[in-house]
Amino acid sequence: MVRSSLILTLTPEYTQIDEGFDLMIQALEQICKRVSDNRCTIQTRVPIKEIHYVEDAANEMIRSSVRLVIGNSGSMANFDSVIVTTTARAASLIKFEPRALFVNKYKAFRQLHYDCATKIAHSFSRAFWYEENIRGGSSVTDLSIRFVFYNNFNSSANDVNDGGFILTSYVWATDALLWSALTKEEACEKSLQDLMQLHNRADIRSLVTSCEVKNWCTDQYAIGAYALFTANQETNLDEELGKSIKDTVHFSGEHISYVHRWIEGAIQSSLRIVMHMQEEEFDVVIVDGGVLGMITALTLAKAWNVKRIAVLMSEDSEKLLDVAPFHSVDEKYYLSKASQIVLPLWQELEVMLNLPAGSLLNTHSGFVYMGQSSSKMAEICRNLTISNCSLLLSTQISDGRPFININQPALHLVESGFVNVTLLYSALRRLVEKTPSIILRDRETFSNLKYISGVSHVRIETSRGSLNATKVIFLPGVQTKEMMNKFGLNLNINLYELPSGIRCPMLPASNITSTMPTWLFAPNDNDHYAGYPPDGSGYVCIEPRIVKSKMQKLNSSYEQTNKPDPEILKRLLTWVSQHMSVTVDSTKAIIANNTVLDTILFDDGFILDYIPGFEQMLVLGTHSWSGIQYMPLFAQILGQLVTNNKSSTWPSHYALLLPEFS
Numbered sequence: 193m194v195r196s197s198l199i200l201t202l203t204p205e206y207t208q209i210d211e212g213f214d215l216m217i218q219a220l221e222q223i224c225k226r227v228s229d230n231r232c233t234i235q236t237r238v239p240i241k242e243i244h245y246v247e248d249a250a251n252e253m254i255r256s257s258v259r260l261v262i263g264n265s266g267s268m269a270n271f272d273s274v275i276v277t278t279t280a281r282a283a284s285l286i287k288f289e290p291r292a293l294f295v296n297k298y299k300a301f302r303q304l305h306y307d308c309a310t311k312i313a314h315s316f317s318r319a320f321w322y323e324e325n326i327r328g329g330s331s332v333t334d335l336s337i338r339f340v341f342y343n344n345f346n347s348s349a350n351d352v353n354d355g356g357f358i359l360t361s362y363v364w365a366t367d368a369l370l371w372s373a374l375t376k377e378e379a380c381e382k383s384l385q386d387l388m389q390l391h392n393r394a395d396i397r398s399l400v401t402s403c404e405v406k407n408w409c410t411d412q413y414a415i416g417a418y419a420l421f422t423a424n425q426e427t428n429l430d431e432e433l434g435k436s437i438k439d440t441v442h443f444s445g446e447h448i449s450y451v452h453r454w455i456e457g458a459i460q461s462s463l464r465i466v467m468h469m470q471e472e473e474f475d476v477v478i479v480d481g482g483v484l485g486m487i488t489a490l491t492l493a494k495a496w497n498v499k500r501i502a503v504l505m506s507e508d509s510e511k512l513l514d515v516a517p518f519h520s521v522d523e524k525y526y527l528s529k530a531s532q533i534v535l536p537l538w539q540e541l542e543v544m545l546n547l548p549a550g551s552l553l554n555t556h557s558g559f560v561y562m563g564q565s566s567s568k569m570a571e572i573c574r575n576l577t578i579s580n581c582s583l584l585l586s587t588q589i590s591d592g593r594p595f596i597n598i599n600q601p602a603l604h605l606v607e608s609g610f611v612n613v614t615l616l617y618s619a620l621r622r623l624v625e626k627t628p629s630i631i632l633r634d635r636e637t638f639s640n641l642k643y644i645s646g647v648s649h650v651r652i653e654t655s656r657g658s659l660n661a662t663k664v665i666f667l668p669g670v671q672t673k674e675m676m677n678k679f680g681l682n683l684n685i686n687l688y689e690l691p692s693g694i695r696c697p698m699l700p701a702s703n704i705t706s707t708m709p710t711w712l713f714a715p716n717d718n719d720h721y722a723g724y725p726p727d728g729s730g731y732v733c734i735e736p737r738i739v740k741s742k743m744q745k746l747n748s749s750y751e752q753t754n755k756p757d758p759e760i761l762k763r764l765l766t767w768v769s770q771h772m773s774v775t776v777d778s779t780k781a782i783i784a785n786n787t788v789l790d791t792i793l794f795d796d797g798f799i800l801d802y803i804p805g806f807e808q809m810l811v812l813g814t815h816s817w818s819g820i821q822y823m824p825l826f827a828q829i830l831g832q833l834v835t836n837n838k839s840s841t842w843p844s845h846y847a848l849l850l851p852e853f854s
Contacts, residue, residue, distance in 0.1 A: 306416030315357035419447035559608030580606030
């Protein structure tokens with residue numbers, strides 16, 4: 193009853209098929225007949241008496257099958273699989289063999305509670321209820337008819353004299369037992385008397401043109417109206433009712449759903465079977481792929497020769513920034529090391545994607561890092577023997593590169609710049625779609641995962657169906673915290689919403705178009721900003737960065753407003769007008785009217801590791817806006833995790849990184 197209350201809102205909307213619901217059945221029949229090569233046929237008046245599951249125990253190579261015994265003649269027909277779509281009551285009359293396989297199924301059929309229901313409809317030469325100003329709605333009475341529904345099922349009727357028919361009674365459960373015991377004539381007469389008494393009108397009888405009665409409990413094909421769980425049945429019976437036998441005999445119907453009594457429940461149940469029968473097998477499934485997912489898929493296909501890879505591309509995984517910074521030095525030593533390793537990988541990726549050198553990773557104008565930790569980063573440069581890494585004083589910034597006015601030192605990195613994410617995404621899609629071993633499944637989101645200990649694969653349920661995978665890589669991005677909660681993994685990761693940024697036109701007097709670097713301004717405990725060289729139209733993109741102490745966390749990606757925070761924008765515009773007035777005109781800034789989501793772990797790092805408790809079958813990769821620069825390296829590590837394990841021999845240059853990504 194609780195589920196019924198949830199399904200029925202206070203203001204439900206009902207629809208009908210004009211001229212009768214059988215038109216849908218006829219339409220489905222016509223669709224079936226149009227299927228080519230006679231692959232869809234319908235046989236009527238063919239009662240199924242027995243269903244036999246058949247297998248050759250002596251030869252596992254021979255596929256199991258199903259044999260149907262049809263009608264009283266005992267004729268037989270063989271099929272690869274069968275879907276039983278009767279009610280549970282009707283299914284209990286079928287003889288399933290071998291009996292031992294179906295003992296629990298019979299028990300579930302027998303125990304499942306069914307309700308009765310009865311509909312009685314009268315047609316009238318005149319719609320008398322219109323005269324009483326009744327158009328639609330219902331009456332509730334303590335008479336035997338109990339509920340009267342006044343929707344005029346004569347769809348062409350517009351006037352009282354057009355006639356029509358109504359449900360004189362629609363009752364269920366114990367109220368339906370009375371009508372089940374009466375003949376059609378008795379039920380029509382008794383319900384008419386109740387209707388006349390309800391409306392206090394004797395002339396209604398003279399308006400009757402016909403009457404029909406439907407009792408579902410006396411229907412030999414239904415033997416009950418619908419399933420209705422009693423106490424504990426949802427817990428004890430639900431799984432068994434829907435369970436397939438040897439993946440060959442399947443069951444479907446409204447009773448195998450949580451939407452009992454409604455056509456929607458039958459449809460949901462049938463979709464579950466269809467999705468299962470269309471289920472595909474993959475070596476690796478990458479969930480919420482996006483850019484990192486596609487790079488990882490290509491890495492697996494080309495470096496490790498993985499044959500069957502599916503990449504689920506949810507809508508969120510395609511919401512990208514146009515560009516992302518690349519700086520070869522970071523405050524964290526291991527990320528600086530990662531930048532050194534990934535630099536040649538970007539060059540290899542450009543070759544793989546058949547792109548000109550420097551088109552993905554543009555280092556033409558270098559990178560300037562401004563922040564109070566610049567001296568520390570200069571020390572990292574020395575320790576890692578990074579060439580072309582130099583510390584600039586504030587006067588050197590203003591004199592040599594007059595694009596910004598900052599009164600503090602900075603780090604100038606030559607082999608750094610920005611990643612063209614838009615080009616990267618489109619080029620990856622083109623190559624992935626041409627790679628036979630990779631399947632992109634667009635607009636498909638992860639729903640659930642079923643894992644059985646000791647089994648060599650897991651079953652993934654999605655918005656489009658289900659699939660089996662030997663290994664799964666999760667790259668959920670902004671959905672990381674929510675998705676990992678499903679596996680009992682409570683990550684200390686925060687979600688933030690940021691304006692997409694602003695685009696300011698270069699000042700006509702500015703003469704630094706060709707030399708303006710990518711830059712990052714990241715002082716301690718203050719707003720952080722990033723910027724890029726001018727685009728082809730002469731505009732400079734400037735973006736706010738996450739500062740955890742200054743921004744409001746979101747609990748879920750569903751809280752995204754997609755409206756830029758006016759306070760963040762105000763601070764950004766003020767900062768640009770104060771520090772970049774020699775370069776851009778902030779008064780003519782173009783402000784994007786949308787936002788982006790980004791995640792940050794508590795230590796500002798990343799996770800590339802196995803999900804605990806799943807025998808190294810599930811791998812998690814966290815990534816963010818700041819992690820785009822490492823994606824080719826992340827793809828290599830994810831590939832190693834999927835094809836090997838942590839105890840295997842890893843390349844020596846990964847030894848420093850793996851503990852940091854755990």
